[in-house]
Structure formats: C-alpha cells, structure tokens
Amino acid sequence: MLFLISFAALVSAVAARPSLNFLENHFTADNESEEVRSEAIKRLLEVFGMDDPPAIHGHKQAPQYMLDLYNTVADVDGVTKDPYILEGNTVRSFFDKLHSEQVEFRFNLSTVAMTEKILTAELHLFKLRPQGTTTFHRHHFCQVSVYQLLDTSTHEKKLLSSRLIPVHSTGWEVFTITQAVRSWVVDESSNLGLHVVVRTLGGSQMDMKMIRFASGRNHHQSKQPMLVLFTDDGRRSTSLESIDPNDTEATSTLPQAPMSGPPSRTARSLDYSEEEGTSSPCQRLPLYVDFEEIGWSGWIVSPRGYNAYHCKGSCPFPLGQNMRPSNHATVQSIINALKLIKGIDTPCCVPDKLFSINLLYFDDAENVVLKQYNDMVAGSCGCQ
Structure with a gap:
C-alpha cells in the first residue's frame, strides 16, 4: 500500500511539472524573442547614426539654449517646423572642462567626427554684473577679444574674435571661433584652449571686477561657459524631399x-x-x-x-x-x-x-546634441 501511495505521488509530481520539451521550447522562444529585440534596437540605433546607446550617469539637465533651439526648430513631436531654420543638421553643445578662475576655457571635442563639416562655432559666455562702482561711470564700453592658444610655453596666441560690449550689461555674449574649432577637429593635440582678454577703449587692461564672466567652478550650470557647434554630417534625404509639415x-x-x-x-x-x-x-x-x-x-x-x-x-x-x-x-x-x-x-x-x-539627446561624453534626421x-x- 505504501508503495502504491509513493508511486501515485511521484506520478502526480511528474504530471504537474512541465515537460523537458516544453521548457526547452519556452527557453528557445524567449531567446529568439530577445535576439529579435536586440537586433531591432541595433538597427534603430543605426538609423540614428549610433553604434550603442549613450551611457548617462545620474540626472542631467540640458542647457537652456539647446532647449530653446529645439523648441524653435521642432514641434511637440519633434517634427521639423522648417527645414531651413538650422544651419546643417547637427548642433552640439560643450561645457568648459578647464574650470579656471581665469578667463581661459577648454572644450573636449573628441565626440566630433572628422567627417563632419564644421559650419559655425560659437563661444557663449555669460556676462555678470560689474562689482566695481567707483569706476563704473568712467567706462561705458569695453573691448572683449577671444584668442586661440597656440603654445603654452611661449604664450603665443591668435586673435579669433573681438568686439565692443557695454560694461553695465548682463547676459549671454556670443563670439564666433569657427577657425580654431576646425583646426582642433583636424588635430586634437592643437586644442590648447581659449583665452579672453578685456581692455578699455584706450587699450589698457580692464579691471576684472568690472567685467566678469561666469565660470564653471563658481556659478550655476545654467551660466557656465559653453561652446556651440553647428555641423553637417553629410547625410541627405535618400528618397523623398521633406517639406513643411504644417502644409x-x-x-x-x-x-x-x-x-x-x-x-x-x-x-x-x-x-x-x-x-x-x-x-x-x-x-x-x-x-x-x-x-x-x-x-x-x-x-x-x-x-x-x-x-x-x-x-x-x-x-x-x-x-x-x-x-x-x-x-x-x-x-x-x-x-x-x-x-x-x-x-x-x-x-x-x-x-x-x-x-x-x-532629437535632443546626451552623447557619450554627456554633451547635449540636437540632430535632425530626414525621412x-x-x-x-x-x-x-
């Protein structure tokens, strides 16, 4: 009797347990499904010009300039409002990596491919209110010049951009530095950074208490020095011409x-x-x-x-x-x-x-990129 009870229990246990064939088929189906998903995502990444999805650590905030630019060129679903608003099809933003208290800046451009055509490069500096009050009324304008550093030992530098700005103003100031960025992309070792010099209209050095720019070390991220790069990666519409989606x-x-x-x-x-x-x-x-x-x-x-x-x-x-x-x-x-x-x-x-x-996204170096994709x-x- 005990034997019969044990045998019956064994039969019940075997019957309740999934068969080996069922488990193998289920495991194979799961594997195939995962392989299909992996291949599909890989192909979708190729559509967006990537090999792997960027790895982002922690919550990052996109610069307001890039958010505003995205809202200018795209509607709520990302569809291009006007294909002629952007110069090229890619806009990249880079934060200063030097974090110097001096007016020197350096940007890591390793994520820019040599095949990309550099159209325009802009240095964005946030000008703070002047601290000096005694000489405030004597100077209404100053000359701000941006130089490319060519040799750190000899302090040799090359003038890239220079213009007058009001001493009492506050807000973003933009300087075109396209020539320097083109040379940096071709030869990464030549990227020694930028140096900003502020002078009075008479040519003398300006009191830095009067003319101050936000730095990456002491100021909020929303005011950090930034390089904005407009490029074209050479992709073109391969089939049908894009038109205004509001048509x-x-x-x-x-x-x-x-x-x-x-x-x-x-x-x-x-x-x-x-x-x-x-x-x-x-x-x-x-x-x-x-x-x-x-x-x-x-x-x-x-x-x-x-x-x-x-x-x-x-x-x-x-x-x-x-x-x-x-x-x-x-x-x-x-x-x-x-x-x-x-x-x-x-x-x-x-x-x-x-x-x-x-698409507005973070790349592998956690820079924010705005890229336009055709078709x-x-x-x-x-x-x-």
Whole structure:
C-alpha cells in the first residue's frame, strides 16, 4: 500500500511539472524573442547614426539654449517646423572642462567626427554684473577679444574674435571661433584652449571686477561657459524631399486616423471588409514610436516619442487623384485591370511625402546634441 501511495505521488509530481520539451521550447522562444529585440534596437540605433546607446550617469539637465533651439526648430513631436531654420543638421553643445578662475576655457571635442563639416562655432559666455562702482561711470564700453592658444610655453596666441560690449550689461555674449574649432577637429593635440582678454577703449587692461564672466567652478550650470557647434554630417534625404509639415495641402485629401487608443473591431473593419473581401483605400494610419518603451528615455531629452505614421490600403482601378498616383502607378493599374500581362500586381500604398524629426539627446561624453534626421515621418500616402 505504501508503495502504491509513493508511486501515485511521484506520478502526480511528474504530471504537474512541465515537460523537458516544453521548457526547452519556452527557453528557445524567449531567446529568439530577445535576439529579435536586440537586433531591432541595433538597427534603430543605426538609423540614428549610433553604434550603442549613450551611457548617462545620474540626472542631467540640458542647457537652456539647446532647449530653446529645439523648441524653435521642432514641434511637440519633434517634427521639423522648417527645414531651413538650422544651419546643417547637427548642433552640439560643450561645457568648459578647464574650470579656471581665469578667463581661459577648454572644450573636449573628441565626440566630433572628422567627417563632419564644421559650419559655425560659437563661444557663449555669460556676462555678470560689474562689482566695481567707483569706476563704473568712467567706462561705458569695453573691448572683449577671444584668442586661440597656440603654445603654452611661449604664450603665443591668435586673435579669433573681438568686439565692443557695454560694461553695465548682463547676459549671454556670443563670439564666433569657427577657425580654431576646425583646426582642433583636424588635430586634437592643437586644442590648447581659449583665452579672453578685456581692455578699455584706450587699450589698457580692464579691471576684472568690472567685467566678469561666469565660470564653471563658481556659478550655476545654467551660466557656465559653453561652446556651440553647428555641423553637417553629410547625410541627405535618400528618397523623398521633406517639406513643411504644417502644409495642410500634403494631407488634406487623406483620411486622418485617431492618434491613439486600443485596436477595436471597428478599427479593424477600416482596414479590411470581410463581407466584401476588399481592403480600404490607401490611407495614412498612426505608428507611434515610444522611446521610453524602447528604453531610451534616459538619454533622449526630447521628444519622448513621435508618430511616424504608416501607409496602408489598396490602390484599385481606376486610381483617382485622391490616391495621389504617379503616372507609373496609373499605367500599372491599367495593365493589371486589363490583364494584359500575367503577374502584374496593383500599385502599392506608400509614403509620397516624408518629414524629418529632431532629437535632443546626451552623447557619450554627456554633451547635449540636437540632430535632425530626414525621412522619419510619413507626411502623406499615395499609390506608387
């Protein structure tokens, strides 16, 4: 009897335990799913011109200048407002690495590829209010000059930019230093930094209590010295030309699908009518890319995601103008309808206008970058 009870318990335990085949299949499926996800994210990184996602340690705050610039060129979803606002397709910001109490600055440009075309480089300095009061009324303007350091032993330097600024003013002052940055990108060892000299209109050295610039050592991050670099990485639209996304003519003939919401039987019936056995006409439908779900919210500042849209539907004969057909699509549709040649399908529903988006993100060196990517949003759909 004891033997029978033990045997029954063993059988029950085996029956309750998943089979070895089931565990192997489940493990294999999980592995394959993880491999697909890993490969998909790798390909998406390639679209954004990266090998690996940047590693960001702790909470970082983007410079206000970069946030304002992003809001100027992009809407809330990151779609470009006007493709001609930006000079080039990349804007990089760098904080001073020297943190000197003197008016000397140095920026690490190792993240800038030599293949990038340097268009404009700007030194942004925040001018503080003067401390001196006795000589305040004697000087209303001063000459601020920015030099590139060429040799630390001989103190040899080269003038990059110079102009007059009001002594009593406060706020950001911008100096163009493109020539120096171009040389630094070509030869990293030549980057010895910048030196700022302030003189009176008569040419004498200015009292630094009157003319003060915020430093990275003693002032808030929002006022730190910053280098802003406008570049072009050579990428161009490879298919369709981007246009202003606010141009309603591009999408006025297309039905606008809801932005979000769970799929339903009604939504499915828009794509396919089981009773008639025919698909709906070519149209633009939502396709939201959520950076948080992908795991990128730690290094992407804006946007949190964007609607890429996708094109779906049939291109039946005859193709009306609302289908935005090309001449080739019209001819293909006719050949298909007349059955003149076997194996000729109807035209496909594809994007006929594409918009660019902008990403504001931290790079590997925790600098903030604004980059524009072409052909990321289906602006409208047509039969091709």
